[in-house]
Amino acid sequence: MALLDIRNLVVEFDTAAGPFRAVDGVSLQVDPREVLAIVGESGSGKSVSMLAVMGLLPWTAKVSAERMVFDGRDMMAMSAGERRRIIGKEIAMIFQEPIASLNPCFTVGFQIEEVLRFHLGLDKKSRRDRAVELLTQVGIPDPAARLNAFPHQMSGGQCQRVMIAMALACNPKLLIADEPTTALDVTIQKQILDLLMQLQAEHGMALIMITHNMGVVAETADRVIVQYKGRKMEEADVLSLFENPQSNYTRALLSALPENATGDRLPTIAGLMEDFTPAPSAGEGARP
Numbered sequence: 001m002a003l004l005d006i007r008n009l010v011v012e013f014d015t016a017a018g019p020f021r022a023v024d025g026v027s028l029q030v031d032p033r034e035v036l037a038i039v040g041e042s043g044s045g046k047s048v049s050m051l052a053v054m055g056l057l058p059w060t061a062k063v064s065a066e067r068m069v070f071d072g073r074d075m076m077a078m079s080a081g082e083r084r085r086i087i088g089k090e091i092a093m094i095f096q097e098p099i100a101s102l103n104p105c106f107t108v109g110f111q112i113e114e115v116l117r118f119h120l121g122l123d124k125k126s127r128r129d130r131a132v133e134l135l136t137q138v139g140i141p142d143p144a145a146r147l148n149a150f151p152h153q154m155s156g157g158q159c160q161r162v163m164i165a166m167a168l169a170c171n172p173k174l175l176i177a178d179e180p181t182t183a184l185d186v187t188i189q190k191q192i193l194d195l196l197m198q199l200q201a202e203h204g205m206a207l208i209m210i211t212h213n214m215g216v217v218a219e220t221a222d223r224v225i226v227q228y229k230g231r232k233m234e235e236a237d238v239l240s241l242f243e244n245p246q247s248n249y250t251r252a253l254l255s256a257l258p259e260n261a262t263g264d265r266l267p268t269i270a271g272l273m274e275d276f277t278p279a280p281s282a283g284e285g286a287r288p
């Protein structure tokens with residue numbers, strides 16, 4: 001049984017110019033321990049789809065889905081309180097801007113311990129011990145002392161490690177990583193990706209990796225969904241996607257990779273919805 005099963009997700013925003021459909025009928029399933037990449041260019045609705053699952057969209061968003069089931073529980077039917085108990089505990093998310101994701105007014109120790117207090121009700125001493133253990137797991141040197149640091153006293157890479165520690169605090173079944181390395185220096189990007197993959201394997205969690213980077217897809221994913229302008233263009237296991245892409249949009253994305261350039265210039269992607277057709281298997285709820 002899929003850990004997360006979403007059918008026909010639609011997200012529409014009320015804007016001054018009228019309703020805007022950011023996600024248009026996306027279906028996806030993730031199995032326990034599986035790594036699913038959602039890839040697509042900026043604005044393709046990758047983040048909005050996952051923020052809809054987390055219930056983190058602003059009130060201007062209208063979310064509908066035929067099905068949104070996590071670990072056998074219907075997320076569309078549950079109360080806001082029930083959802084809050086799952087979010088951050090069983091499903092955790094990390095974001096592109098680690099420094100902006102942390103609260104600048106509190107030490108990182110306080111912020112990690114707050115997750116442990118809210119979701120697990122641990123006492124002060126157990127919270128501190130667990131926070132040290134978590135910082136150790138994500139590779140922060142001198143963890144007991146670093147708990148007293150404020151986010152501005154840490155580098156971007158260290159802040160992302162802290163975000164990962166917070167996400168792991170309650171041993172989630174699913175981690176959603178939204179462009180987790182995009183804002184970091186190239187050398188740090190690789191370290192954070194390696195850390196995420198190591199923790200995913202050790203903790204046996206499912207991972208949804210949101211990215212615009214085909215290199216990240218190739219390094220991390222078991223299965224891939226290609227999204228464009230709010231619609232699913234293709235879904236395939238990672239090898240099939242690279243070796244035998246079915247949608248002309250996926251082919252355009254792959255041919256725009258620097259290593260696939262044949263002339264002096266990289267090919268551009270035309271950018272008109274009408275030009276691209278989803279792969280025949282992309283539309284249905286069930287995965288190919």
Ligand SMILES: Nc1ncnc2c1ncn2[C@@H]1O[C@H](COP(=O)(O)OP(=O)(O)OP(=O)(O)O)[C@@H](O)[C@H]1O
Binds near residue numbers: 022040041043
């Ligand atoms: N609060 C909002 N109100 C109106 N439109 C929004 C809102 N949030 C996102 N959008 C729009 O929804 C579309 C999808 O955004 P989304 O952030 O999911 O894209 P993305 O594929 O994750 O790209 P990026 O990597 O740049 O975040 C974009 O056109 C964006 O402008």
